[in-house]
Amino acid sequence: MEEIDLRSDTVTHPTPEMREAMARAEVGDDVLREDPTINRLQEMAAAMMGKEAGLFVPSGTMGNLLAVLTHCGRGDEVIMGDLAHTFLYEAGGVAALGGVMPHTIPNQPDGTLKLEDIRAAIRPDDVHHPVSRLVVLENTHNRCGGVPLTVEYTCRAGELAHRHGLLLHLDGARIFNAAVALGIRAAELATPADSVTFCLSKGLCAPVGSVLCGTVEFIERARRIRKQLGGGMRQAGVLAAAGIVALTKMIDRLAEDHQRARMLAEGLANISGLRLDHPVPATNMVFVSLADSVSYSAAQIAERLRSDGVKIGVVGERRFRLVTHYWIDDQKVEKTIEAFRRAI
Numbered sequence: 001m002e003e004i005d006l007r008s009d010t011v012t013h014p015t016p017e018m019r020e021a022m023a024r025a026e027v028g029d030d031v032l033r034e035d036p037t038i039n040r041l042q043e044m045a046a047a048m049m050g051k052e053a054g055l056f057v058p059s060g061t062m063g064n065l066l067a068v069l070t071h072c073g074r075g076d077e078v079i080m081g082d083l084a085h086t087f088l089y090e091a092g093g094v095a096a097l098g099g100v101m102p103h104t105i106p107n108q109p110d111g112t113l114k115l116e117d118i119r120a121a122i123r124p125d126d127v128h129h130p131v132s133r134l135v136v137l138e139n140t141h142n143r144c145g146g147v148p149l150t151v152e153y154t155c156r157a158g159e160l161a162h163r164h165g166l167l168l169h170l171d172g173a174r175i176f177n178a179a180v181a182l183g184i185r186a187a188e189l190a191t192p193a194d195s196v197t198f199c200l201s202k203g204l205c206a207p208v209g210s211v212l213c214g215t216v217e218f219i220e221r222a223r224r225i226r227k228q229l230g231g232g233m234r235q236a237g238v239l240a241a242a243g244i245v246a247l248t249k250m251i252d253r254l255a256e257d258h259q260r261a262r263m264l265a266e267g268l269a270n271i272s273g274l275r276l277d278h279p280v281p282a283t284n285m286v287f288v289s290l291a292d293s294v295s296y297s298a299a300q301i302a303e304r305l306r307s308d309g310v311k312i313g314v315v316g317e318r319r320f321r322l323v324t325h326y327w328i329d330d331q332k333v334e335k336t337i338e339a340f341r342r343a344i
């Protein structure tokens with residue numbers, strides 16, 4: 001039985017073309033900046049984000065951590081959503097390693113932060129207060145349903161931050177999903193931000209890696225901190241080679257994942273006992289909950305699905321997350337809907 005894994009797009013393994021490129025990759029010592037494949041990936045990434053420079057990092061978590069550590073000093077404050085990945089799922093790294101205080105404000109259902117909430121969170125210049133240094137936005141917003149933030153909103157948030165002397169970092173783990181959904185270039189979404197990270201290892205299917213982008217000066221400082229964190233890799237061009245395939249071949253096809261997320265949502269909506277957060281998912285994530293009429297818990301339903309060959313994410317007592325990706329075709333979507341029908 002072929003397994004269907006919808007827990008996340010992080011479960012994607014590299015495509016045959018990636019494995020081929022990895023085997024052939026020209027490599028060098030990247031700490032000495034001599035890996036031509038990494039250098040090429042970083043240049044491509046920076047160009048696609050509309051930034052001067054890029055830095056290859058092992059994970060999105062390290063990319064966000066580096067951004068915060070590079071922009072902020074100890075005791076500084078970073079304003080972010082209470083549902084932000086950086087707040088919830090990065091092991092408290094900004095506090096543990098940077099002494100940086102997260103100042104959370106409510107994420108709205110559309111993934112945004114209210115501009116007035118950001119404004120109110122910015123501290124006045126007073127010896128009693130931490131220094132407000134940075135705002136972090138997330139696009140697409142994972143916990144808010146994989147929704148894309150618009151260019152207009154991002155510009156307004158960036159203007160607000162800059163007007164008060166703060167910087168803006170964009171956690172663009174899935175920025176290409178946002179760009180494809182909005183029908184624009186990712187650079188338009190990244191332009192208002194001083195720095196941006198995106199993941200190669202999610203919907204783009206590369207096995208490892210993210211890229212942090214910003215000005216040359218910012219990336220030079222981030223490079224030293226990457227070394228401090230133990231993220232200075234050597235012949236990692238074998239990984240970057242897959243990243244180059246990800247950026248050249250895997251972006252436009254994300255529209256297929258979005259289409260399959262809509263198919264999946266439509267099928268699940270027809271099963272009594274299931275309630276969708278968003279009847280029409282914006283990108284590749286489907287959030288669905290159990291109606292009160294269902295006596296099983298989400299964990300029990302997930303277990304039944306698993307024994308039927310379908311893995312899904314449990315994100316609450318009665319709630320699931322299903323993420324479509326390259327290795328989920330139409331047939332797997334249909335099988336998943338059937339498995340849900342049987343399980344419920």
Ligand SMILES: *Cc1c(COP(=O)(O)O)cnc(C)c1O
Binds near residue numbers: 010061064085140141
């Ligand atoms: C996945 C993700 C990250 C980074 O995750 P890694 O697993 O460390 O690569 C950061 N932000 C968001 C919104 C994510 O979904």
